[in-house]
Structure formats: structure tokens, C-alpha cells
Amino acid sequence: MEQRTARAADQPSGAARPGCGPARPHDGPAVPVPDAADARRAIPRTDHLLRDPRLSPAVDRLGVGVVKAAVREAQQRARDGGIPPEQVLQTALALLPGTASGLRPVLNATGVLLHTNLGRAPLSAAARQAVQEAAGPTDVELDLATGVRARRGRSALAALRDRVPAAGAAHVVNNGAAALVLAATALAAGKEIVVSRGEMVEIGDGFRLPDLLVTTGARLREVGTTNRTTAADYAAVLGPDTGFVLKVHPSNFRITGFTCSAETAELTGLGVPVVVDIGSGLLAPHPALPEEPDADTQLRAGAALVTASGDKLLGGPQCGLLLGDQDLVRALARHPLARALRVDKLTLAALEATLTGPPTPTALALTADPVRLRARAGQLAETLAADGLDVRAVDSRATVGGGGAPGVTLPSAALSLPGPYAAALRTGRVPVVGRLEAGRCLLDLRAVPERDDARLAEAVREAGPAGKGRA
Numbered sequence: 001m002e003q004r005t006a007r008a009a010d011q012p013s014g015a016a017r018p019g020c021g022p023a024r025p026h027d028g029p030a031v032p033v034p035d036a037a038d039a040r041r042a043i044p045r046t047d048h049l050l051r052d053p054r055l056s057p058a059v060d061r062l063g064v065g066v067v068k069a070a071v072r073e074a075q076q077r078a079r080d081g082g083i084p085p086e087q088v089l090q091t092a093l094a095l096l097p098g099t100a101s102g103l104r105p106v107l108n109a110t111g112v113l114l115h116t117n118l119g120r121a122p123l124s125a126a127a128r129q130a131v132q133e134a135a136g137p138t139d140v141e142l143d144l145a146t147g148v149r150a151r152r153g154r155s156a157l158a159a160l161r162d163r164v165p166a167a168g169a170a171h172v173v174n175n176g177a178a179a180l181v182l183a184a185t186a187l188a189a190g191k192e193i194v195v196s197r198g199e200m201v202e203i204g205d206g207f208r209l210p211d212l213l214v215t216t217g218a219r220l221r222e223v224g225t226t227n228r229t230t231a232a233d234y235a236a237v238l239g240p241d242t243g244f245v246l247k248v249h250p251s252n253f254r255i256t257g258f259t260c261s262a263e264t265a266e267l268t269g270l271g272v273p274v275v276v277d278i279g280s281g282l283l284a285p286h287p288a289l290p291e292e293p294d295a296d297t298q299l300r301a302g303a304a305l306v307t308a309s310g311d312k313l314l315g316g317p318q319c320g321l322l323l324g325d326q327d328l329v330r331a332l333a334r335h336p337l338a339r340a341l342r343v344d345k346l347t348l349a350a351l352e353a354t355l356t357g358p359p360t361p362t363a364l365a366l367t368a369d370p371v372r373l374r375a376r377a378g379q380l381a382e383t384l385a386a387d388g389l390d391v392r393a394v395d396s397r398a399t400v401g402g403g404g405a406p407g408v409t410l411p412s413a414a415l416s417l418p419g420p421y422a423a424a425l426r427t428g429r430v431p432v433v434g435r436l437e438a439g440r441c442l443l444d445l446r447a448v449p450e451r452d453d454a455r456l457a458e459a460v461r462e463a464g465p466a467g468k469g470r471a
Contacts, residue, residue: 042085043078046071049089058093062100070095106431107456111412111444113365114402118433120311120318121402126357127316127350134349152342156352160321163283163355166299167306168326171333172319172351173341176279176309177203179320181216183275183305186335188218188243194272196229196262197222198255199248203403209248218243227259231266244273244304249280249293254407268302273328276303280404281314281321288366289313289405295323304328310351312402315360317350319343365447366400370411373445377413380457384415389464392416398446412446417460424463432459 049055049071050064059067074091077083083091098105106118114120123131134140143150151157153172160170173179184193193213200222202208210220221242223233234245245267267274282294292313295306305324310316320341322329332338343351354360377393384391396414399405414434422441425432434443448456 040079040085043075044085044088046075049092052089054089054093058096062096066097066100067092070097104431106433107452107459108447109414109432109434109443109445109456111396111398111414111435111442111446112401113362113398113410113447114312114400114404115433115447116402121313121315122361123317123350124315124354124357124360127353127360130349130353131346134345138345138349140345140348153345153348153352156348156355159352159355160323164296164299164323166296167323167329169324169329169333171322171329171338172310172343172348173322173338174320174343174347175318176277176281176307176320177207177212178341179307179322180209180275180277181212182320182332182335182337182341183307183322184213184216184218184243185337186332187273187275188216190217191243192219192221192237192241193243193246194221194223194234194237195246195248196224196233198224198226198229198259198261199246199250201248201250227255227257229262230260231262231270234262234267235270238270238272242272244275245270247274247276247303249276249278250406264298264301264303268304273304274302275305275307277307279308279312280400280402281308281310281312281316282404283308283314286313286366288410289400289408291408292405295321299324305332309402310354312404313362313366313400314354315362316354317347319347319351361447361449364449365398366410368410368412368446370413373411373413376445376450376453377415380453381415384457384460387461387464389460390418391460394442396442396444396446398444410446412444414445415443415456415460417441417443421460421463425459428459428463430455430459430462432456432463 046068050059050067055067055071071092073095074083074088077091078085078088108115108118108122110118139150141149141152156172157170160172161167164170173182200208200210213220221237223229223237247264247267264274264276276293276298278293278295278298280292282289282292284294284296286292286294295308298306303324305322305328308314308321310319310321322332374393374395381391381393392415394414394416396412397409398412399409417440419436419439419441422434422436425434425441432443434441436442443456443460
């Protein structure tokens with residue numbers, strides 16, 4: 001900089017200067033101009049930042065690779081002129097994730113209690129604590145009293161049987177589809193599974209139940225029609241090649257009008273096992289969902305086996321539940337495929353804590369008081385409007401989601417914001433996922449715990465005009 005300035009000053013007063021035209025007689029000495037390259041040289045070096053005491057705890061917690069990525073992102077912002085060099089460290093600290101995982105926790109304000117894209121059921125505090133405790137060595141397959149091998153997950157299975165008194169035994173696999181695959185493989189490989197045409201469902205993301213079942217080596221025997229299937233339709237096709245009769249709860253759609261569906265009790269006297277896939281994981285009747293099938297009722301009606309998901313209405317971790325006849329369930333648990341489908345100790349710990357612990361977030365959301373939801377929405381809207389934001393409290397309708405209780409809506413309340421907030425909230429420091437309705441972004445409160453109201457309000461502020469440009 002000093003050399004360039006000196007050369008410019010040494011030029012004759014009338015000499016032409018590149019890009020400037022002839023010098024004028026009254027031009028004084030050249031004034032140094034800030035150089036972007038010099039500013040970039042002031043950006044702290046990566047190794048210096050990683051040794052900074054304010055970043056070193058993050059290296060221990062997250063790993064050097066994660067911290068280095070945040071540092072480099074902050075340095076690049078400085079190179080691009082977005083921040084001054086002296087703010088690189090502060091920006092790197094702000095960019096650090098909460099954990100070493102790429103998964104980011106979000107606030108579910110969609111109004112869908114069990115949102116598949118958001119991981120379905122959120123775990124209870126008891127389940128989260130159980131997972132943390134089980135992360136180290138545990139007695140998952142060891143009897144500490146005798147020092148010999150014990151049944152895997154025995155306390156979780158006992159808790160599951162306690163919640164479903166009609167079940168003679170229980171087994172757990174890694175998801176609901178796996179539970180049905182294990183049953184089909186063990187009971188009907190090379191045989192027929194008799195199923196109603198109206199229950200040949202697609203379970204999501206393009207996966208179809210018929211395609212899943214035929215991979216087990218079973219053949220599907222469809223009976224009845226899309227809208228009407230009677231017990232006589234099943235009875236007419238049963239024979240030596242029948243592995244079992246399958247009843248599937250059409251959990252993500254409804255057929256109304258001129259319909260007929262055989263009940264489980266009508267099929268249990270036909271001489272073959274009846275397997276019922278209830279889907280949503282409701283273990284016992286629930287007053288808010290009178291039409292949703294539950295495991296205990298189906299077993300009492302005579303089902304030999306019930307399969308379900310654990311991460312839906314049960315409110316637990318992703319897993320598949322098999323409940324039913326003791327000899328049948330034990331045979332399934334000893335099938336070679338069961339080893340490939342087994343769950344880990346973290347899932348067993350979360351499942352048991354879900355079954356024995358306090359009400360889950362799903363249960364609390366399902367029974368939330370609409371009056372209290374409206375009061376929360378009104379208070380939040382009033383607070384945010386005082387900050388100059390375009391927000392108002394509105395009535396809303398929530399749904400169960402996750403393939404449960406199709407057609408059922410739950411009265412709720414929401415914050416209504418301008419449409420552009422939807423994207424800004426999703427990409428904010430605390431991601432909030434709402435829904436767009438009539439051009440407005442709605443933040444439904446039924447699935448948002450009340451303790452998170454302050455976080456929700458701050459996320460809205462940061463997404464609004466006053467929050468633009470925050471780190």
C-alpha cells in the first residue's frame with residue numbers, strides 16, 4: 001500500500017494515470033484506499049481459532065471436523081464481505097450445531113401430531129433419559145444375579161404385556177412393516193395370505209403392502225371388492241394352502257357409503273390364524289379415537305396375532321410390535337429372520353420407559369384442551385403484535401397423522417402469519433415447521449408443548465423484519 005502510494009505521488013503533475021485521466025494541477029497527495037485483500041489478511045487462521053479457549057470445549061463435545069466446518073464457513077463469510085474479520089470467532093460459535101449429528105431438532109407446528117417427515121412421535125423425557133442411561137454397557141442380555149445370558153429386552157417385553165392383558169406374549173422388531181414381514185415369512189412362506197381387496201393399501205413413500213408381502217414367498221389371495229368384503233368371502237377360499245387370514249386397518253384413508261367389512265370376531269372360527277395389522281399402535285381403546293382399532297380389543301376378539309408400530313399413537317421409538325398367542329409369538333421370535341429384524345438396546349430402553357413412564361407428548365397433544373390452546377395462541381399473538389409483527393390468533397384443526405385415525409380432526413388454535421414466514425421459520429436458528437393455508441403461515445399449537453412457547457415466539461421474531469441479519 002505504501003509503495004503504491006509513493007509511486008503515484010512521484011509521477012509528474014501532468015502525467016496520465018491509468019484509469020484516472022490527466023492529473024490536475026490542484027491534485028494533492030494520493031490518499032490510501034482500503035484494500036479488500038488487506039482485510040482478508042486480517043481473517044484469523046484456522047489453527048489459531050481451533051486453539052481458542054472459547055472453541056476448544058466445542059472440539060471436545062462435537063469433534064474437530066464439525067468445529068472446523070463452522071470455522072471455515074465463518075471465514076468464508078468474512079472473505080465475501082458479509083462480516084468483518086473480528087467477528088469470525090463469534091460467527092463460528094453461532095454456527096456450531098447442538099450435536100455432532102446432522103439431524104436438527106425442530107418445533108412441530110404443522111398441526112399433525114405424528115408427522116412422518118419429522119420423525120413421528122417425540123419421545124417423553126423419561127424415554128430420553130432411559131436412552132441416555134442405556135448408551136453405555138447394560139444388562140440387555142445378561143442376568144446380573146446369576147451371571148448367565150438372559151432373554152434380550154425382557155423387562156421391556158414384560159412392560160408391553162402388562163399394557164395389553166389379552167396378549168399371551170410379545171416380541172419387538174425394528175418397525176411395523178418388519179413385524180408383518182416376520183409374520184408372513186414364518187406363517188405363510190409358500191402358502192396363501194387371504195386379504196380383502198379393500199385392504200391392499202399403500203403405506204407411504206410408494207411402499208405397497210402387496211409388494212411387501214410377496215417378498216416373503218407368500219401368495220396373496222384377494223377376496224371381496226374394494227368397498228365390500230364379508231366373512232363368507234374369506235371362508236369360500238380357505239384351504240390347505242392357507243397360511244393365515246390378514247386384516248389390515250386402512251389407516252391413511254377412508255371408504256364411505258355402500259361398504260361392508262368383516263370384523264375380526266367373524267373370522268376367528270374359520271380354522272386358520274387371523275393376523276390383524278392395526279397400524280397406529282393404539283394398545284387400548286381411546287375416548288378421543290372411538291373408531292381406531294386397538295391391540296387389546298382385537299386379541300379379545302380372537303386374533304391370533306396383532307402387529308403395530310411403536311412410534312405412532314403409543315408415542316414411543318420406531319419399532320414393530322407383535323402381540324398374541326404365546327406359542328405363536330415365541331415361534332416368531334425364534335425364526336431366523338427375527339435376528340435380522342431385532343432392535344437395539346436404545347430402542348428397548350425407550351420403549352420400556354414409554355410404556356411405564358408418564359404420559360407421552362403424543363398422549364398430551366391428543367388430549368390437549370382447546371380452550372387452553374386458544375389462550376396460548378392469544379397470548380403469543382398479543383406479545384408478538386406488540387413487537388410490530390403481522391400476527392393474529394386463529395382457530396385451527398389438527399390431525400393425528402402417521403397413518404392413524406383417518407378423517408379425524410381435533411380442535412386447535414394457531415398463530416397466523418404472512419406466507420413468507422413459512423420458509424424463514426424452517427431455516428431459522430430454531431427451525432419451526434408450520435403449514436400454509438390460504439396464503440398464510442399457520443403455526444398450530446396442539447403438537448407444540450407449552451414449555452416451548454417462548455422458543456416459538458423468539459423464532460418468529462428472528463424470522464420477522466426485526467430479526468433480519470441476525471447471526
